[in-house]
Amino acid sequence: MPATQISYGFIPGQLVLLVAIAVGAGLFLRDALSLYRLMRVGGPAHRTDRPLERTRGWILNVLGQGRLLTRPYPGIMHALIFWGFVVITFSTVEQLGRGLWADFRLPVIGGSAPFLFAVDAFQLFVLVGVAMAFYRRIRVRPWYLNLTGDAILILSLISTLMVTAFLTEGFGIAAFPESGSQWQVFGTALANALAPLGFDVNRAGHVVSWWAHILTVLGFLAYLPHSKHLHIVTAPFNAWLRNLAPKGQLPYINVEEALEQEKPVGVSEIPHLSWKDILDTYTCTECGRCTSECPASITDKPLSPKDLILDLRRHVLAHGPALRFGQANGDADGAAGSGERAQRMVGDVITDDVLWDCTTCRACVDACPVFIDHVSKIVQMRRHLVMEESRIGKDLQTLFENLDATGNPWRLPRARRADWASAVGVPTLEEAPGADVLYWVGCFGAYDDRAKKVAGAFARLLQRAGVRFAILGPAETCTGDPARRAGNEYLYQTLAQQNVETLNAAKEAGIKTIVTACPHCFNTISDEYPQLGGSFRVMHHTQLLDALVREGRLRPEAAREEAIAYHDPCYLGRYHSTYDEPRHVLASVPGVELREIHPCREKAMCCGAGGAHAFMEEKRGRRINHVRLEQAMAVGPQRIATACPYCMMMFEDATSTKGVAEQLPVQDVAELLEASVR
Amino acid sequence: MHVVVCGKVIPDSSVTLEIDPDAKRMRRTDVPHELDPAAASALEEALRLTEQHGGSVTFVTMGIPDASVGIRRALAMGASAAVHLLDDAFAGSDTLGTAKALAAAIRQQPRFDLVVCATESSDSYSGIVPVQVATLLGVPALTFAKQVFVDGETVTIHRQSEEGYAVVTAALPALVTTTSGINEPRYPQLKGIMAARKIEIQQRSAADLSLGPDDVGDSAARERVLSVGAPPSRGAGRLIHDEGDGGREIADFLAQAGVI
Ligand SMILES: Cc1cc2nc3c(=O)[nH]c(=O)nc-3n(C[C@H](O)[C@H](O)[C@H](O)COP(=O)(O)OP(=O)(O)OC[C@H]3O[C@@H](n4cnc5c(N)ncnc54)[C@H](O)[C@@H]3O)c2cc1C
Ligand code: SF4
Ligand code: SF4
Numbered sequence: 001m002p003a004t005q006i007s008y009g010f011i012p013g014q015l016v017l018l019v020a021i022a023v024g025a026g027l028f029l030r031d032a033l034s035l036y037r038l039m040r041v042g043g044p045a046h047r048t049d050r051p052l053e054r055t056r057g058w059i060l061n062v063l064g065q066g067r068l069l070t071r072p073y074p075g076i077m078h079a080l081i082f083w084g085f086v087v088i089t090f091s092t093v094e095q096l097g098r099g100l101w102a103d104f105r106l107p108v109i110g111g112s113a114p115f116l117f118a119v120d121a122f123q124l125f126v127l128v129g130v131a132m133a134f135y136r137r138i139r140v141r142p143w144y145l146n147l148t149g150d151a152i153l154i155l156s157l158i159s160t161l162m163v164t165a166f167l168t169e170g171f172g173i174a175a176f177p178e179s180g181s182q183w184q185v186f187g188t189a190l191a192n193a194l195a196p197l198g199f200d201v202n203r204a205g206h207v208v209s210w211w212a213h214i215l216t217v218l219g220f221l222a223y224l225p226h227s228k229h230l231h232i233v234t235a236p237f238n239a240w241l242r243n244l245a246p247k248g249q250l251p252y253i254n255v256e257e258a259l260e261q262e263k264p265v266g267v268s269e270i271p272h273l274s275w276k277d278i279l280d281t282y283t284c285t286e287c288g289r290c291t292s293e294c295p296a297s298i299t300d301k302p303l304s305p306k307d308l309i310l311d312l313r314r315h316v317l318a319h320g321p322a323l324r325f326g327q328a329n330g331d332a333d334g335a336a337g338s339g340e341r342a343q344r345m346v347g348d349v350i351t352d353d354v355l356w357d358c359t360t361c362r363a364c365v366d367a368c369p370v371f372i373d374h375v376s377k378i379v380q381m382r383r384h385l386v387m388e389e390s391r392i393g394k395d396l397q398t399l400f401e402n403l404d405a406t407g408n409p410w411r412l413p414r415a416r417r418a419d420w421a422s423a424v425g426v427p428t429l430e431e432a433p434g435a436d437v438l439y440w441v442g443c444f445g446a447y448d449d450r451a452k453k454v455a456g457a458f459a460r461l462l463q464r465a466g467v468r469f470a471i472l473g474p475a476e477t478c479t480g481d482p483a484r485r486a487g488n489e490y491l492y493q494t495l496a497q498q499n500v501e502t503l504n505a506a507k508e509a510g511i512k513t514i515v516t517a518c519p520h521c522f523n524t525i526s527d528e529y530p531q532l533g534g535s536f537r538v539m540h541h542t543q544l545l546d547a548l549v550r551e552g553r554l555r556p557e558a559a560r561e562e563a564i565a566y567h568d569p570c571y572l573g574r575y576h577s578t579y580d581e582p583r584h585v586l587a588s589v590p591g592v593e594l595r596e597i598h599p600c601r602e603k604a605m606c607c608g609a610g611g612a613h614a615f616m617e618e619k620r621g622r623r624i625n626h627v628r629l630e631q632a633m634a635v636g637p638q639r640i641a642t643a644c645p646y647c648m649m650m651f652e653d654a655t656s657t658k659g660v661a662e663q664l665p666v667q668d669v670a671e672l673l674e675a676s677v678r
Numbered sequence: 679m680h681v682v683v684c685g686k687v688i689p690d691s692s693v694t695l696e697i698d699p700d701a702k703r704m705r706r707t708d709v710p711h712e713l714d715p716a717a718a719s720a721l722e723e724a725l726r727l728t729e730q731h732g733g734s735v736t737f738v739t740m741g742i743p744d745a746s747v748g749i750r751r752a753l754a755m756g757a758s759a760a761v762h763l764l765d766d767a768f769a770g771s772d773t774l775g776t777a778k779a780l781a782a783a784i785r786q787q788p789r790f791d792l793v794v795c796a797t798e799s800s801d802s803y804s805g806i807v808p809v810q811v812a813t814l815l816g817v818p819a820l821t822f823a824k825q826v827f828v829d830g831e832t833v834t835i836h837r838q839s840e841e842g843y844a845v846v847t848a849a850l851p852a853l854v855t856t857t858s859g860i861n862e863p864r865y866p867q868l869k870g871i872m873a874a875r876k877i878e879i880q881q882r883s884a885a886d887l888s889l890g891p892d893d894v895g896d897s898a899a900r901e902r903v904l905s906v907g908a909p910p911s912r913g914a915g916r917l918i919h920d921e922g923d924g925g926r927e928i929a930d931f932l933a934q935a936g937v938i
Contacts, residue, residue, distance in 0.1 A: 259872045387868035397865040402692075405712060411692045414710075490868050 003210040004099040017099045017214065024218025031225035032233070035282060038320040042275035047241040058240045067369045074136065074287070078369075080129030081158065084122040085232070088165070091119045092217055099214065117183040120169075124186060127162045130155050144288030144297070144306065151286070154229045157220050164213035170194050171205035234283040235370040241276060242371040247362065248527035248575045250379055255387070255490045266384030266487065267377065268346045270320050273312075278320075280372045281313035290364035290374060293599075295606040295628075296357040300621035303357035305364040305374045308350060312377070315349045346381045352391060353620065355381050360485050360611030361570040366602060379611075382487025392486075399615040400488055403495065407477030408443040409615055418473035420445070420452040426459045428473035429506055435470035437462070438503075438511045440525065440538075442518035443478050444645035450652065451517075451645040454668040458517050458541050461674055465553040467544075469515070475502050479524040486612035493532065496524070500534035507536065517541040517670065519571035519644045520610070527575075540572055542582040542643045542669050549588045549673070556676035559591035564672070565637035566594060567628070567651065568604035569644035582643045582669045589676040595635040605631065609646035625650035629658065640666045679733035679828065681724040681792045682784050683757065684811065685717025687741050687748030688801040695801075702903040704801070706742055713748035716796030718755070718863035720856045723826055724794045725756045725864075731828060733791075734758045738783050740768055740776055746879065753874035754866035760879045767884040770896025777810030779894050782887035784815060792833060793853040797822055812853040820846050821855045 004013030048054075060066045065082060069075035090106060097104035109115040133155055137147050170190030173180030174197070180188055194202055224230050258265045264272050290305035291297045297304045319342060343349055355378055364374045385391045392400075402411040418428060421441075429435060439462070445455035462469050477495055484492035503514065503525070514536050516522050526538040548554045564586060572578045579601045586592055599605060608624030618624065629651060632640055640651055648666055655661040689695060690710040698705050713721075717739075724735045737752040739745055740763035749760045763779050771779065784790055793815070798805035812819035823835035824843060833852050836843040866874075884894055891897040918927050932938045 255868070256872065259869060265868065390865050390867045392865060394862065400865060405690050405710065406692045411690075413692050413694065490871070 003207040005102060006207065014100055017096075020215060020218050021096065024221045027222035028224060031222075034321070035225055035230075037324055038316065039275045039278045039282070041271055041320055041323055042273045042278045043271065045274035045276040047243070047276055050244055053244060054240050054242070057242065058236070061369075061371075062236050062239050071289070073132070077129050077132040077136070080125040081133070084126035084129065087118050087122040088126070088161075090115070091165075095210075095214065096217075111181075113181065113183040116181050117185065120184050120186045123162045123165050126158065130158050130162070142288065142292065144292040144304075146286065146288075148228075148286070150227050150229075153223075154227060157216060157223075160216050161213065161220070164209045164216060166190060167209035168206060168213050171202045171209055175199055175202035175206050228284065228286045231283050231285045231370060234279060235285070238279055238283040239371050241279070243276075243373055243376075246527040246530075247365075248523035248571065249531065250484060250528070251376055252531045253383075253489060255493060264384070265387045265489065266382070267380040268344070268384040268388065270316055270323055270345065272380075272384075273316075273377070277312075277373075277377055278316055280377075281309055281316055283370045284309045284313065284372060285370060286310065287369065289367040289369065290372070293363040293367045293603065293605075295359055295361060295363070295608060295624045296621070298605070299624050299627055301353075301357045302351065302620060303354045308354060308374060308378070309372060311349050312345075315343070315345055346384050347391075350381060352385060355385065356393075356616070357620065358611055359570075359606045359608060359613050359624070361606035362574045363570075363603070363606065366574055379485060379487055382485075383489055384487075386487040387490060393616065395616045396486055396612065399482060399486070399612065400491055403478050403480075403483055403491060407495065408447060409478065409482065410443075410447060412447050414474050414477075417441075417446045417476060418471060420455055421459070421471055421473070424456045424459045425463075427470050428475075429470040429509065429511070430473075432468070432470040433509065435468045436510055436512045437467050437469035438506055438514045439469050439471050440514050440516035440518075440521055441471055441476060442516055442521040442645070444649075445517055446476070448645060448649070450648060454517055454645065454648070454670055457668070457674040458545075458670040461545065461548070461554060461670060461677065464677060465548045467548075472502060472506070479521045481520040481524045481528075482612040482615060484524070484528070485610070496529060496532050499525075500529050500532045503529070503534055503536055513537050513539055513544075515539045515541055515544050517643070517645070517668070519569045519575070520646065523571045523575050540576070540578060540581075540643070542572070542585055543578060545670060545673055546581040546584045549585060554673065554677050556589045556673060557678040558589075558676045560589050560672070560676060561591040562638045563593045563595050563636065564639045564641050565597050565632045565635055566600075566669075567597060567607065567632060567640060567642045567647055568601055569642060569647050570604070570606050570610055572643055573601060573604055582641075585669050585673055586641055589672060592672075595637050597632045597635055599631075607642075607644075607647040607650035609650045614646050614649065623654070625654040626658065629654040633660075633664070637664070639672075640664060641669055641672055642666065643669045679728060679731050679791045680787070680789050681728060681733065681735045681794060682738055682787060682790045683717070683721045683724045683735055683752070684738050684780050684784075684793065684795045684808070685720055685748070685752065686714045686799045686801065687711050687717075687739055687745035688714045688799065691715075691800075697906050697908070699906070702906045706744075711744045711747050713751040714796065714800045715863070716798065716800050716856075716858055717748075718751075719858060719860050720794045720796045721752055721755055721757060722861045722863040723823075723854075723856050724792070726861070727792070727826065727828055736761065736787060736790075738780060739763065740771070740779050749879055750871075750874050751866065753877050753879075754871040755864055756866075756870060759877065762879050762881050763887070764881050765883040765885075767889075767891070767895050770899055771894045772899035772901040773804055773806040774810055774900065775894040775898050777807050777814055779884070779887060779889060780807070781811050781814035782889055783882055784811070786882075786887070791850045792828065793817070793851075794826075795853065795855045797855040797857055808853060808855045815851075815853070817851050817853050818848040819853045819855070820848055822857055823854050824857050824860055826854055826856070826860075 004017045006013050008016060065079040068078045094106045094110055105111050137145060137151060166186065169184055169187030171194060173187055173191035174194040180191060182188060253265060255265050267273055288306050294305050358378045360375050362375055399409055402409055405411060406414055441455055444451035477498055479499060480492035480495035514525060519540060522538055522540045525536055566583060566586060568579060583594060586594055605628050606624060607628050642648055642651065648668060651666040655664050655666060689706060690712045693709045696705045728735055735757045736759040737757040738761045739749060743764060745762060749762055753760055761783050763783055768779060784793060795808035809819045820835045822838045824838045825836040827834045832847050832849050833854060834845060834847040835854055837846050838857050918924050
């Protein structure tokens, strides 16, 4: 018997409930609506294509809690609470309905045995989940999780909801046994315990706990828009609206056109963010998974991807409304408030140091359970720094000037690009018109002494396997990856456009596959060039070598009795899900024992060179490559293998500064294979 | 304040320079060119001065058609106009010829308060042109500046010397030459690069400057290159592998050479 059947003085219970609902839901709607309007201040983003794929991922990751469960403890904890809330929400709706009309029942499930049982069980599960959460926040205290008042309040509210729900049930069944069902297992048990208190107490207890429960629900609702718990509303949308573009593709912008029309080429103010970026900031659950895997955060640098998102959220909430107001009044200049100068979003709220610390390793994006995209925001803010402000360090300036002048990061002569190849007898496309594979050498392979050895080993393997291949020689130029990731979209497009033309011509000349030993070139050609009209079949050299070994065209025979630790390059692993091929190649060498570094594969830590960091001085915090080397050394390998010239450089730098270069050589997968092939 | 910056556009430093034995000159065709880093510093200084005191900067260069790369760069950095002295008649000019052409171009400017040059160019660094220009213009030359200040009427520099620096002041208009370490030239803003494309480069021939074969070009050159050649290559060094007696071997070697 619902507590609203009683009148309170002259006021009927239903009326009290109606007023409470109106206030709770009204407050929620008012604030939610203003957040929605604020979101619309952002620019466009197209996120409704491929609905089937979106829905599939949504089912897996929202309903199925897939991403969350990649970490067992917090995963199970969250899943218990999430699934509990899904079930209990139906019961809450039914309770509110019955509060207004005594005989209200949800269609189909209302009052049914399985439903009653499930609600009871899940209320208990939620309590278990909340207990796990309290324990984690108060006792375990992972470094990337902050113990905020908000978090404690939310957990307390959830506990209150569950406890009052049980009490409502228990007191209710004790007072009115006919209202209960044997399927309410815990409710009935509680009722049996409460029965001796007598009808009056139980009835009063029921009424009090019913109101306590319902008012907590409504209070919670009103509080949601002001809390990290808002994610229960936004996360399902955010997951469906996630970015489905290739992982390695940054947002395209027509730089020349934007400049001519005096539009921004980077992000420096709230309206430059897309509506989806703003939704991202609302959705952050403050879980810290991103930060816990961020190589910059791990090495004590100012960047923490979680704080980046939260700082953006604070900024949007603080200054967005004024913008919206300004827009409504036709004042589009975007100044937030009058009087003293507002904080700049890029520079003050998000500092330059934070933006430059990112290696674009994508660990954060992959870790985020609610599909927040940190990297594209960071790069777009870098675009502002580089193209609009020229606020860059000397090392980046040199990099840009060198790329601009000579198409390589070191300002080495273009004409020397194929010097390494003449010793190995590798022809250029001009010299070998019949080739069907194009070996894209990349700047490292072409100029860097260490990477040249890898290029030689790979080329000799191709020769041995009878692959008809050629290189571009001086016609090749930097793919533009370091420029693009450092925010110099203009320079990137200049370089890339030229390469797309060259590669399209090569395709016409009969090239079917492009293969490269550099994951960065691999990513740029495969994921980014389509934006500029170049779609190519691209392979990483480990993929091709794996295929050649499988087909028996390369036979590793010489044994190497060694424990080898393989380091996953970010742009091969996380960006292109290529984990097995390099391992297969290594394992094909007789005697090799593969040791997995912790963490590895999807969770592998960056070597520190991505996002143009190969060409920047690491000024803050500990050295990323040293930390990664320590992780590798912890599994006691005799050799480190990798499949990226950037990683090679970082590891060799670390082994030599740590004085272990002799004991712990670093080699490319291709070199190890070549040594074994007879 | 209107400032004129004279700067060269030179073969890119990534190029291995070659000498044409017949012409006795550096090969300048078919090699990528860049704005001389020394000139970029001179321009940077001029831009900073006009940013502080108001005014504009005009960039002047004498060079081959490929010099336009460097001119665009100068415009992208912030020069608001550029003059390219482009004429086959200029080919073979010596320093005085170069200076005459530059001075004539500067005189054609509606007005100038200051001329800024790099003390010496990065490719052939004779370090003579600026003072010749100053002489031809009849303005004082303040050279080797490691700092430059202007106030309405005068320019003051800190003139680098071996012991320290001298403070030198002159009335405007004047010419200043900057040392290479004076500043860190800016990376041009993209807006600048784009805007630079829209600025029309003013081309001037010898005739435009009323200069004839007696003033500029090979015919006017009073300096003659008699021969050019590569510096004698040094013999291969001797590598001593230390097998315990490395120190002795080095000592013997030095003793033999009469050094110790
Ligand atoms: C060893 C040697 C041999 C030479 N032989 C000959 C020869 O055979 N025939 C001949 O005609 N000349 C010859 N020259 C002179 C040559 O033409 C000069 O090098 C040239 O005119 C400019 O000289 P520079 O770059 O050394 O000037 P510097 O005096 O070093 O230049 C200093 C500054 O003057 C300004 N400046 C100089 N040149 C220009 C320019 N073209 N445009 C704009 N600003 C400029 C720049 O600010 C520059 O930084 C010779 C020079 C040298 C050093
Ligand atoms: S991409 Fe990597 S370095 Fe950048 S914020 Fe994310 S985790 Fe940190
Ligand atoms: S951005 Fe994602 S991973 Fe990082 S704290 Fe927020 S919700 Fe967690």
